Amino acid sequence: MADTLDIVVDKEIDARGSFCPGPLMELIRGMKTLPIGGTLAVLSGDPGSLKDIPAWLAKAGHELLATEPHEGYTRFVARKAR
Amino acid sequence: MPQRIVIVGGGVGGTIVANVLARKLHADEAEITVIDATGEHQYMPGWLYLPFNHSAGIELSRSERSLLNAHVKLVVGHVSQINTQDRELRVLQTGGGDSKGKTGKGKPTDAAGMLTIPYDYLVLGTGARLAPEDLPGLHEAEDKWQHFYSLDGALRLRSALDTFEGGRIVLAIGGIPYRCPPAPLEFVFLLDEWLEHRGLRQKTEIHYTFPLNRVFPIESVAEVAAPLLEQRGIKTTVFFNTEAVDTERQVISSLEGEELPYDLLVMVPPHRGAQVIENSGLGDGQGWIPTHRETLEVKNVERVYALGDATDLPVSKSGSAAHFEAKVIASRIEAEVRGEEPDPKHGLYTGEVMCFLETGHNHATQLVFDYEHPPRPPRPSLYYHMEKQLFNRAYWYIVPQGHV
Numbered sequence: 001m002a003d004t005l006d007i008v009v010d011k012e013i014d015a016r017g018s019f020c021p022g023p024l025m026e027l028i029r030g031m032k033t034l035p036i037g038g039t040l041a042v043l044s045g046d047p048g049s050l051k052d053i054p055a056w057l058a059k060a061g062h063e064l065l066a067t068e069p070h071e072g073y074t075r076f077v078a079r080k081a082r
Numbered sequence: 083m084p085q086r087i088v089i090v091g092g093g094v095g096g097t098i099v100a101n102v103l104a105r106k107l108h109a110d111e112a113e114i115t116v117i118d119a120t121g122e123h124q125y126m127p128g129w130l131y132l133p134f135n136h137s138a139g140i141e142l143s144r145s146e147r148s149l150l151n152a153h154v155k156l157v158v159g160h161v162s163q164i165n166t167q168d169r170e171l172r173v174l175q176t177g178g179g180d181s182k183g184k185t186g187k188g189k190p191t192d193a194a195g196m197l198t199i200p201y202d203y204l205v206l207g208t209g210a211r212l213a214p215e216d217l218p219g220l221h222e223a224e225d226k227w228q229h230f231y232s233l234d235g236a237l238r239l240r241s242a243l244d245t246f247e248g249g250r251i252v253l254a255i256g257g258i259p260y261r262c263p264p265a266p267l268e269f270v271f272l273l274d275e276w277l278e279h280r281g282l283r284q285k286t287e288i289h290y291t292f293p294l295n296r297v298f299p300i301e302s303v304a305e306v307a308a309p310l311l312e313q314r315g316i317k318t319t320v321f322f323n324t325e326a327v328d329t330e331r332q333v334i335s336s337l338e339g340e341e342l343p344y345d346l347l348v349m350v351p352p353h354r355g356a357q358v359i360e361n362s363g364l365g366d367g368q369g370w371i372p373t374h375r376e377t378l379e380v381k382n383v384e385r386v387y388a389l390g391d392a393t394d395l396p397v398s399k400s401g402s403a404a405h406f407e408a409k410v411i412a413s414r415i416e417a418e419v420r421g422e423e424p425d426p427k428h429g430l431y432t433g434e435v436m437c438f439l440e441t442g443h444n445h446a447t448q449l450v451f452d453y454e455h456p457p458r459p460p461r462p463s464l465y466y467h468m469e470k471q472l473f474n475r476a477y478w479y480i481v482p483q484g485h486v
Contacts, residue, residue: 014375017433017453018396020263022299026396028323029258033367048301055295059321059338 007066007077009039016045016073024052027076031062034080039065045073053078084113085419088171088201090161090358092118092146094481095390095404096207102412102484104151111419114154115199118146121158121177124233125477127401130265130440132236133243134276140474142233149482159197161208164362166383170200203385203415206364206371207408208356210261210391210399216352217256219327226329227347230269231261235351242346243276248285249345254324254334255293257352259370261391261399263299264439264449266290266350267307271442274314288315289342291322303439303449306459310441324349353399355392370394375453376430378411385418387411397433405481406434412484438470446470 013030015023023044030040042053050067053076057064061082068075087103089096100116107114123146131137147156158177165171175197192198212231214220220227230236251273253266270290277283290297290311296304297311297318311318323337327347335341354360355369364371364380372381373393380386389411390404397403413428424430433453439462440446446467451457460466480486 013396015396017375019451019456020299020303020398020435020449021259021396022294023396024294025258025299028293029368032257052295056321059295060323 006068006075007039007041009041009077010034011038012041012043014043016043018044019046022046023049024056027053027078028056028060031060031078031080036080036082039077039079041075041077043070043073043075049074049076084110085202086200087112087114087203087205087415087419088199089114089116089205089207090164090171091207091209091356091390091392092116092121092123092150092156093207093209093390093404094401095408096205097123097146097149097482098405098408098484099205099207099389099412099415100154101149101151101482102409103415104153105484106412106416107419109153115157116146116150116154117157117159117161117171117173117199119158119160119176121146121156123149123482125474126261128474129230129233129236130268130272132233133230133239134272135240136272141478144478149478151483157197157199161358162196162361164204164206164358164364166204166362166364166386168200169202169204169385170198171204173197173199201385203418204387205411205415206359206380206386206388206392207390207404208359208371208392210353211356212351213354214256214351216354217324217327217349219329220256220349220351223327223329227327227349229349229351230265231351239348246282246286246346248282250287250289250343251346251348252289252291252334252342252344253348253350254291254322254342255350256324256327257350258293258323259399260350260353262437263398263400264303264437266292267298267311268440269348270316271310271314271440274316275442283315287317289317289319289344291319291324291336291342293321293323295320300449300451300457302456303447303459306447306462307439307441310462314442353391359392366394375433377414377424378407378431387414398435398437400435400437401481402437403435406436407431408484438466438473440467440470 015026159175163172359365389407445462449457
C-alpha cells in the first residue's frame with residue numbers, strides 16, 4: 001500500500017462494495033462528465049473489474065493509465081481520450 | 083424548543099423518515115415537516131406494468147397526506163433554494179398542503195409568495211428527474227420515442243404498443259445511472275410475453291442493448307438473465323452506451339461506434355438529480371448529492387442527510403435502497419436530537435438493497451445484496467412473482483409508514 005505513489009487524478013470514485021450498478025457503470029458515468037484529457041480513478045473491490053474495466057476502456061477508446069493493486073481493492077486510473 | 087426536522091421530498095425515503103421520527107420523538111422534541119412538490123405519492127414500480135395492461139389492482143398513487151403520521155406537517159410546493167449556511171429553504175407553495183392549516187404557522191411568506199422554512203436537521207429525498215436534453219436527438223423529438231419512466235410516458239407507450247403491428251423494437255439505455263437497474267430487462271421479458279399473447283411475436287424482433295459487457299451489472303444476475311433472453315429469442319448488444327438518437331432515420335448510435343435501426347424505440351431516458359440540488363450547488367456534475375456511504379450525511383455540510391435516488395452512492399437507485407436508508411437516517415436523527423451517540427448497528431447503512439426481477443410468464447427472481455455481499459439470485463419461479471405482486475399491493479399499508 002503506497003498511497004503516495006498513486007497517480008493524482010481529476011476525479012476519484014469509490015465504488016468499493018458496489019454490486020449494482022457496479023464499478024464499471026460508475027466509471028462510465030464518471031467518464032461522461034469528464035472533459036477530454038481528464039483523468040479518473042475508480043476504486044473497485046470486485047475481481048471482475050480486472051477484466052471488465054480494461055475491456056470497456058479499450059472498446060470505448062479511452063486510455064488505461066494504471067491498475068494499482070491495494071489491500072482488498074484495485075484502483076483503476078484512466079484518461080478520457082475522445 | 084423542539085428541533086425543526088425538514089424533509090424535502092415525499093417519496094418512499096422521505097415519507098418513512100418522517101413517519102418513523104414522528105413515532106419516536108415527542109412533539110416537544112421535534113417538529114417534523116415534509117415538503118413535497120405535488121402532494122401525491124407515486125408508486126413508481128407500477129409503471130413497468132402499465133404498457134402491458136398488467137397494472138390492474140396496483141394503485142399507482144395516493145395523497146401524501148394520507149400516508150403521513152398526523153404529527154407530520156406537509157407543505158406542498160417547490161423548493162427553489164436550499165441554503166445550508168443559514169439553514170433555511172425557500173419554497174414556492176403551490177398546494178393546500180396540510181388540511182389542518184399548520185403549515186403556514188411561523189413561516190413568513192414574502193411578496194412573491196415564497197415561504198422561508200428554517201431547519202435544524204434537513205433530509206434530502208429529492209429524487210431523480212428525467213433529463214432527455216442530456217442525449218442528443220431525444221429532447222427535440224419527444225413524441226418519437228417511448229419510455230416507461232413516468233406515468234405519462236408509460237401511458238403513451240401503452241398507446242404505441244396498442245397500434246404496433248410488428249417490426250423491430252429496440253430498448254436502449256440513454257444514460258447512467260438510472261432508476262431501477264433491473265427494469266429494462268423486466269421490460270423486454272414482459273414485452274416478449276405480451277407480443278406472444280397478441281400474436282405479434284413472430285413479426286417482431288426485440289433488441290435489448292446494455293452499456294456494460296454483459297446484460298446486467300451483476301455477473302450472477304447476468305448469468306441468469308442471458309440464457310433467458312436467448313431462450314425467448316431476444317437479441318442483445320452489450321457495450322452499447324447510447325450517444326445519439328436520430329428519430330428521422332430511426333437509428334440510435336453508441337459511444338462505442340455502433341448503429342442500430344428501429345421501428346419502435348424504448349429508451350431509459352437520461353437521469354439527473356433534482357434541479358434544486360443543482361441550483362443550490364449541492365450536487366456533482368449530474369446533480370447527485372455527495373453522500374457518506376455509511377452515515378448518509380451529505381459530505382462537507384452539517385446536519386444534512388440525503389437518501390434514495392438523490393445521492394451519488396454506488397447503490398441502485400431504487401425504492402428499496404431509499405427504504406433501508408430512511409431507517410438509518412431516522413435512527414441517527416433520533417439520537418442526535420436526544421444528544422446521544424448514533425446506534426452503531428441501526429445508524430449505519432450497509433448498502434442493503436432487496437428487489438425483484440420479473441422474468442415474464444408469471445416468473446420472477448429476487449436480488450438481495452449489500453456492500454459486502456453480492457446477490458445470489460434464485461432460479462426464476464412463480465413464488466417470487468407472486469411475492470412481488472403481493473408487495474405491489476401491500477406497499478401502501480406497510481412501507482411508507484415504516485412498519486417494515
